[in-house]
Amino acid sequence: MTGTPFFDESFNWRMRATPLAVSTGAPSRKKRLELDDDLDPECPTRKQARSEPQPRPTPCPLLLSPPPAPTHTPAVTATSRLGPYVLLEPEEGSRTYRALHCPTGTEYICKVYPACEALAVLEPYSRLPRHPHVARPSEVLAGTRQLYAFFPRPHGDMHSLVRLRRRLPEPEAAALFRQMASALAHCHQHGLVLRDLKLRRFVFSDRDRTKLMLENLDDACVLTGPDDSLWDKHACPAYVGPEILSSRASYSGKAADVWSLGVALFTMLAGHYPFQDSEPVLLFGKIRRGAFALPEGLSAPARCLVRCLLRREPAERLTAPGILLHPWLRQNAVPTAPSSSRLREADQVVPEGPGLEEAEEAEEAERDVGLYG
Structure with missing residues (x-):
């Protein structure tokens, strides 16, 4: 042996x-990371994770459908700017980046998801009340093609x-x-x-x-x-x-x-x-x-x-x-x-x-x- x-x-x-129904049609999370070229770096859309239990949101067919292929999608670079954050080097083979919050100098971990997975990504946090031993995103920025969740650096x-x-x-x-x-x-x-x-x-x-x-x-x-x-x-x-x-x-x-x-x-x-x-x-x-x-x-x-x-x-x-x-x-x-x-x-x-x-x-x-x- x-x-x-x-x-x-x-x-x-x-x-x-048989896969779970919630994941039907969702693209693979191992897809190459890309930034939204239409996300205004100065005024990104912000979504704060809710801390109290909420009723389950009604599924939206548009959220679960893959977005149309963009004509031009710039790849994430080592110094990409995203609102008040600068994305640094990625973790090898993952959708996770080190990120620096420029106004405070605080370092975060940024996880990037396809925008069509927003419901599946955020629903667990909306269901779960805050707990000292469960991390939750400090801030979520949403673009038309990507969702960016920022977590405290471990x-x-x-x-x-x-x-x-x-x-x-x-x-x-x-x-x-x-x-x-x-x-x-x-x-x-x-x-x-x-x-x-x-x-x-x-x-x-x-x-x-x-x-x-x-x-x-x-x-x-x-x-x-x-x-x-x-x-x-x-x-x-x-x-x-x-x-x-x-x-x-x-x-x-x-x-x-x-x-x-x-x-x-x-x-x-x-x-x-x-x-x-x-x-x-x-x-x-x-x-x-x-x-x-x-x-x-x-x-x-x-x-x-x-x-x-x-x-x-x-x-x-x-x-x-x-x-x-x-x-x-x-x-x-x-x-x-x-x-x-x-x-x-x-x-x-x-x-x-x-x-x-x-x-x-x-x-x-x-x-x-x-x-x-």
């Missing part, structure tokens, strides 16, 4: 499934921290995980399923790296009632739940989020994923079986919580609000900032291994031979 100690989380994996993310530190001490892990669980519980209580949940999506809002926020609500699914059944089988391979790999047409979105959060907790405490293999066929087989080995030295409450989250049967897992009541999260409530000496220790770097890009290639090759049963 071959294995890899720690995967990269840099891509999303999609299985063949100070790293949990995935990078775990790669650097390998394993987190239980008191520190509990304090950080409590914030992650609080964000998930808030979303579930207000009808949002996050779906693509992983360590990388939780970012630090302070330089000491003690305060976490869910970086955005991209890929969140807005529920229309108490039923949280989903059909779109969308997840990162290391975090995917066994029910998503099954032949069942639908699955509980909330329970799948809890499984992914359990994978995140295990990884924080162990320094590697609970289910790992360089071959997707073997990886998914391990996830379906649901058997994992907890690292030695964990306290009984920590072991109990991990097991309550990584249960094969979705109905047997804790709910997101129930996680916050677990005894392990009631002790050592205040996280401590890691010392600079610990952060520099070379032996704490996660060992190298095949990334998820390699796993994705292997998965595509196996998909036509009944990988998903």
Whole structure:
């Protein structure tokens, strides 16, 4: 059996499934970034994300239809001006840019979306009341072809921290995980399923790296009632739940989020994923079986919580609000900032291994031979 100690989380994996209705007709978010050449740089249209729950807006066919192809669309450059902002270098392979607010000198992260996705992008924020552990756009500028959402600049993310530190001490892990669980519980209580949940999506809002926020609500699914059944089988391979790999047409979105959060907790405490293999066929087989080995030295409450989250049967897992009541999260409530000496220790770097890009290639090759049963 071959294995890899720690995967990269840099891509999303999609299985063949019936897509959600809300995404029908929407262009791919991996399209090349472009600025609106008709957006007045001095007087852009501004949209502030609402902080109170609002009724769902009536779908507008015009918003969901692709805009006509422009005759000239200038590409984003390293010094593009957008109203009071200057867009700096982009993150490789993404629609995300560093942005500088010129009047104040404050740095932001700018995410760019096609304008026809405005309803899907902004609806989760209109549904969700403000929460200290869920980031929301400070400002949204709308053009005829693009939507620009500006978020506070983070100070790293949990995935990078775990790669650097390998394993987190239980008191520190509990304090950080409590914030992650609080964000998930808030979303579930207000009808949002996050779906693509992983360590990388939780970012630090302070330089000491003690305060976490869910970086955005991209890929969140807005529920229309108490039923949280989903059909779109969308997840990162290391975090995917066994029910998503099954032949069942639908699955509980909330329970799948809890499984992914359990994978995140295990990884924080162990320094590697609970289910790992360089071959997707073997990886998914391990996830379906649901058997994992907890690292030695964990306290009984920590072991109990991990097991309550990584249960094969979705109905047997804790709910997101129930996680916050677990005894392990009631002790050592205040996280401590890691010392600079610990952060520099070379032996704490996660060992190298095949990334998820390699796993994705292997998965595509196996998909036509009944990988998903």
